[in-house]
Amino acid sequence: MKEGTGKTALITGASSGIGQELAKLFAQDGFDLVLVGRREETLDRLADVFRNNYGTQQITVINKDLAREDVAQELYDELQSKGITINILVNDAGASTYGKFATETEWAREKELIHLNVLTTTLLTKLFLSDMVARNEGRILQLASMVSVTPFPLMSVYAATKAYVWSLTQSLNNELKGTNVTMTALMPNATATNFFREAGAPKLVVEDMMDDPAMVAKDGYKALMKGEAKVIPGGLGNKAQELMSYVSPQEALASLMRKLLSPKHESGQDQKTPAWTVGIGIALAAVAGYALVRAYTNANPIDKARYRQQAQSLGDSASGTISSIIDSVVGTYHNGKAKVESTLA
């Protein structure tokens, strides 16, 4: 008997990207499915594929705009009236805008994304979690993000919503201790889905270093099934990036992220850049910061005063310094790669 036999997983945002890959994993493991999104035809096609390929018995497709007022309650009531018990909830549906908050993005879209990423996610969690706690059984996967723990200029409102999801998940995890109900935060780095296009972004520097949505879903699924509190999908570069975001200056991180979200044609960067260079860039920034703090702590009072004055004048150019570090790491990578390629040619 498969792991999911007799159980139902509800996946919001199942019509595309990470959500679609997650839905496939649940189908493969024998779960019944509730697939939610606005593209009903896509969800229906997906349901047919799952029935044919994996023999999924029960698939309920629900066409809903989850950015609407009171929609979470509506979805919950609909499932109650159908007598469907949700054993696993995946809050995947999410969206962003792209551009400068003060002058470029539209409030109407920001309001919608706050509704989708925050209000709907929170109420769905509350409604299904209280049933799970009453049964003392169930799992929830929350789509947080690497940007839950870093600033993300040009997607600032989006990043704030993902910081909310991350914070909520950590707190609830503590409240759930001692129960048989678990909640997992999935924190992907940039992933190759429709996400950036849907946000209205042009071709971005970060698009050369994107993760595969199938890999992200697989790591998320494994962590969910083990009841882990969080998971950073992918390799060491992503894990280093998360670690460094806790110890690096926020201004430096914002500067790095701004660079990654800049349009490709503006950056003058036309070569592929691997994700690990970002981790190393942040690591270098953190090591430099740590060395400075140590030097300051061990200095005598006069030197401390000098440091403070220098720090003030350096403050303005900090962003530039971090950008140079990243540029030099990226440059070193490209030079090394070119040398290896010419040797092998």
Ligand SMILES: NC(=O)c1ccc[n+]([C@@H]2O[C@H](COP(=O)([O-])OP(=O)(O)OC[C@H]3O[C@@H](n4cnc5c(N)ncnc54)[C@H](OP(=O)(O)O)[C@@H]3O)[C@@H](O)[C@H]2O)c1
């Ligand atoms: N891609 C990344 O770099 C990345 C990184 C970290 C975290 N994430 C998070 O991962 C999740 C999935 O994103 P993705 O990358 O897979 O993007 P995606 O391919 O654009 O998928 C987004 C999904 O959300 C659904 N959705 C969007 N707005 C909706 C609405 N108003 N009502 C109902 N459903 C809605 C879409 O379905 P319909 O269009 O059918 O409505 C779609 O299935 C999001 O929460 C995102 O924040 C993404």
